[in-house]
Amino acid sequence: MNRNWRELQLAEKHSSRAIKLETEQIRRAEAGDAVELEAILNQVFGPGRFARTSYRIREQSGPDPRLSFVAEAGTELVGAVYFTPVATPQQSGALLLGPLVVKPEYARRQIGSALVRHGLKTAKTLGYRLVLLVGDWPYFRRLGFRQVPSGQLTLPGPVNPARFLYFELQEQALDDFTGPLQAIAPPYNSPRL
Numbered sequence: 001m002n003r004n005w006r007e008l009q010l011a012e013k014h015s016s017r018a019i020k021l022e023t024e025q026i027r028r029a030e031a032g033d034a035v036e037l038e039a040i041l042n043q044v045f046g047p048g049r050f051a052r053t054s055y056r057i058r059e060q061s062g063p064d065p066r067l068s069f070v071a072e073a074g075t076e077l078v079g080a081v082y083f084t085p086v087a088t089p090q091q092s093g094a095l096l097l098g099p100l101v102v103k104p105e106y107a108r109r110q111i112g113s114a115l116v117r118h119g120l121k122t123a124k125t126l127g128y129r130l131v132l133l134v135g136d137w138p139y140f141r142r143l144g145f146r147q148v149p150s151g152q153l154t155l156p157g158p159v160n161p162a163r164f165l166y167f168e169l170q171e172q173a174l175d176d177f178t179g180p181l182q183a184i185a186p187p188y189n190s191p192r193l
């Protein structure tokens, strides 16, 4: 079994709160969530988020709607995660995770971890092979992410290599992805589509 995947399952086993969140409080994002989500993104990231390299990718296409999830506490929307399909010139089947966001008032309740785990599991069932992101390694390493070897993949803009991370949904998947990453429009050319 892929090491990343085994670590994820072990982490889940030891986190009953995350499992509870997955089954009861995480659901697919809907069109009606947009305004509330935008308010959370503004609160957490501010308008500067549009200048980020990850946004260059996201604005090229858009997230896979099957992998856009929100977390709710009662009727309040408290977090979200999206995944945008990306490809190199030779290889499709990858995703760029982001944004991942949790309202500061709800931080440290495993909501962020549960959203990521739920997204990774669903992405695997859809046939995706690799998840990439630009984010804090100290946070994402706990979920099994590692640093992309310097120079193997590029994004359309500058990225701190220490923050460019990957998670393999299939063993050795990263080896097949080299060169410039771009968003791909639907149909995403993932094996199950």
Ligand SMILES: CC(C)(COP(=O)(O)OP(=O)(O)OC[C@H]1O[C@@H](n2cnc3c(N)ncnc32)[C@H](O)[C@@H]1OP(=O)(O)O)[C@@H](O)C(=O)NCCC(=O)NCCS
Residues within 6 Å of the ligand: 044, 097, 098, 099, 100, 101, 102, 103, 106, 107, 108, 109, 110, 111, 112, 113, 114, 134, 135, 136, 138, 139
């Ligand atoms: C990062 C974020 C999603 C974490 O959400 P969360 O629901 O609070 O996370 P969890 O409850 O799953 O995990 C909390 C743990 O992660 C740690 N943590 C949170 N953010 C961290 C970071 N940026 N770096 C390192 N550790 C971090 C917390 O200290 C906590 O540690 P503890 O378990 O030892 O107390 C949330 O803080 C957030 O929205 N941050 C701003 C946006 C962002 O940075 N998004 C990720 C990049 S796209």
